[in-house]
Amino acid sequence: MDAATRLADIRQRIDAIDSQLLALLSERARCAQTVAEIKADTVPGSHYYRPEREAEILRRIKADNPGPLDGEEVARLFREIMSACLALEKPLAVGYLGPEGTFTQAAALKHFGHSVHTLPFGTIGDIFREVEAGSCQFGVVPVENSTEGVINHTLDMFLQSPLRIVGEVTLRIHQHLMSQAGVVTAIKRIFSHQQSFAQCRAWLDRHLPNAERIPVGSNAEAARRATESTDCAAIAGEAAAELYCLRILANRIEDDPGNTTRFLIIGKEDAPASGRDKTSLLLSCRNEAGGLYRLLTPFAEQQISMTRIESRPSRQGIWDYVFFVDLSGHRTDPPIAAALEQLKAAANLFKILGSYPEAVL
Numbered sequence: 317m318d319a320a321t322r323l324a325d326i327r328q329r330i331d332a333i334d335s336q337l338l339a340l341l342s343e344r345a346r347c348a349q350t351v352a353e354i355k356a357d358t359v360p361g362s363h364y365y366r367p368e369r370e371a372e373i374l375r376r377i378k379a380d381n382p383g384p385l386d387g388e389e390v391a392r393l394f395r396e397i398m399s400a401c402l403a404l405e406k407p408l409a410v411g412y413l414g415p416e417g418t419f420t421q422a423a424a425l426k427h428f429g430h431s432v433h434t435l436p437f438g439t440i441g442d443i444f445r446e447v448e449a450g451s452c453q454f455g456v457v458p459v460e461n462s463t464e465g466v467i468n469h470t471l472d473m474f475l476q477s478p479l480r481i482v483g484e485v486t487l488r489i490h491q492h493l494m495s496q497a498g499v500v501t502a503i504k505r506i507f508s509h510q511q512s513f514a515q516c517r518a519w520l521d522r523h524l525p526n527a528e529r530i531p532v533g534s535n536a537e538a539a540r541r542a543t544e545s546t547d548c549a550a551i552a553g554e555a556a557a558e559l560y561c562l563r564i565l566a567n568r569i570e571d572d573p574g575n576t577t578r579f580l581i582i583g584k585e586d587a588p589a590s591g592r593d594k595t596s597l598l599l600s601c602r603n604e605a606g607g608l609y610r611l612l613t614p615f616a617e618q619q620i621s622m623t624r625i626e627s628r629p630s631r632q633g634i635w636d637y638v639f640f641v642d643l644s645g646h647r648t649d650p651p652i653a654a655a656l657e658q659l660k661a662a663a664n665l666f667k668i669l670g671s672y673p674e675a676v677l
């Protein structure tokens with residue numbers, strides 16, 4: 317068989333497979349519509365998003381993936397299928413730290429897929445307020461970066477807010493230098509968010525030591541400012557370059573190639589157990605010798621793994637601190653439930669911020 321005939325043959329097979337895929341996708345979408353009808357009958361008025369179910373599906377797809385497509389790639393395809401099915405049930409409104417083109421928007425789309433409505437807000441506080449007020453069902457906020465550490469503003473919001481953490485998503489952050497100019501040497505002023513400047517400090521010191529570094533509220537805002545003049549540049553992500561038609565002069569200039577940001581999904585109710593979950597808590601104890609040690613003892617006794625602890629001023633008195641703690645497991649797992657009961661009795665402040673599926677994508 318010659319090459320042209322083989323090609324025609326294989327394309328015919330691809331067409332037949334696509335028709336099967338389309339029929340199966342349509343059948344899946346009809347199933348999701350039936351799920352929506354059942355939900356409307358049993359929990360009227362509630363949103364239809366089920367983070368624990370989505371996490372279970374994505375984990376199973378990755379585990380069963382026969383190849384040759386990469387597991388992450390296959391999971392991303394299924395992420396989009398579920399997003400489209402959910403939009404048929406009821407489209408979700410998701411608030412993020414704007415403007416359009418920020419890494420937080422990229423994180424929102426990575427977590428929910430592209431069939432949700434993403435709504436930009438100016439500050440982390442605005443996102444909390446809008447989700448509390450119900451104008452968005454969920455919000456996406458950055459919480460920590462592998463190079464720069466925690467985003468204090470996000471943690472501090474949980475001190476007052478009744479919202480829960482319903483999910484997490486991590487995003488590899490690639491920073492690019494972008495401008496209308498054609499060469500790096502033409503750049504006199506650089507705009508970026510202060511976190512991004514910090515993530516690219518060594519690169520900037522080496523390549524643009526004399527350019528002025530001007531901090532702005534977001535990377536997308538930096539990209540917009542970079543359109544003002546040809547001797548300006550921005551450090552931002554690819555989406556911002558596309559949005560503002562800027563040329564990428566230098567790719568991936570972050571000092572740490574593993575540079576990753578973790579984002580939290582906030583909503584009104586936390587998620588049931590998915591089989592691989594995290595629980596986040598807010599705690600404080602009396603300021604005395606061994607106070608924190610005694611507070612955390614139930615975790616050791618119940619063999620619960622504590623994956624993170626951060627301390628922040630409580631804002632209630634000088635040198636008074638609260639602790640943000642992440643645990644492996646769901647608050648309904650019996651050892652965690654037992655430890656939480658003990659903790660509740662011993663802590664000055666005890667708040668469960670949420671139990672939610674570990675990031676899958």
Ligand SMILES: O=C(O)C(=O)C[C@]1(C(=O)O)C=C[C@@H](O)C=C1
Pocket residue numbers: 348351352364365366367369370373397398399401402405
């Ligand atoms: O299983 C459900 O509850 C559904 O609504 C279906 C489905 C899916 O497409 O598989 C869609 C949205 C939910 O977030 C979870 C799963």
